[in-house]
Amino acid sequence: MDRRSFITLLAAGASVLVLPVANGATSMYGLIGRMRAVPGQRAALAAILLEGTSAMPGCLSYVIAEDPADEDALWVTEVWDSAASHQGSLALPAVKDAIARGRPLIAGFDSHTETRPLGGHGLAAG
Numbered sequence: 001m002d003r004r005s006f007i008t009l010l011a012a013g014a015s016v017l018v019l020p021v022a023n024g025a026t027s028m029y030g031l032i033g034r035m036r037a038v039p040g041q042r043a044a045l046a047a048i049l050l051e052g053t054s055a056m057p058g059c060l061s062y063v064i065a066e067d068p069a070d071e072d073a074l075w076v077t078e079v080w081d082s083a084a085s086h087q088g089s090l091a092l093p094a095v096k097d098a099i100a101r102g103r104p105l106i107a108g109f110d111s112h113t114e115t116r117p118l119g120g121h122g123l124a125a126g
Helices: 003-011 042-050 083-089 093-105
Strands: 029-037 059-066 073-080 106-115
8 A cells, every 4th residue: 555545544534454465465453452341340241242252254363351450451352354354243233232231331441452463373374
């Protein structure tokens, strides 16, 4: 992608960019985020986030982890075959339901980072 195309996408409000890799395929898309549950609700929130995670087309890895240093915090690490697959997952009925049920248990988000996974144990190289 050239500089002009990149700037045009940013100006148009693009929130996710899928960059091509050397062989012309689109790269994997990743997210890492830390969220805080309402005090005492971390386990309930984690249970909701873990429901039905195998039925998300394009999802290569979806990990929910407790933060050992904060009894109300969870880390969510996701790897998708593309940003489009991640975006599409938000329209799935099961995901919409999980969001609706989980929202009252979320106190806030501490961090959110988009990544471009290159590969690793359990993932094919991008």
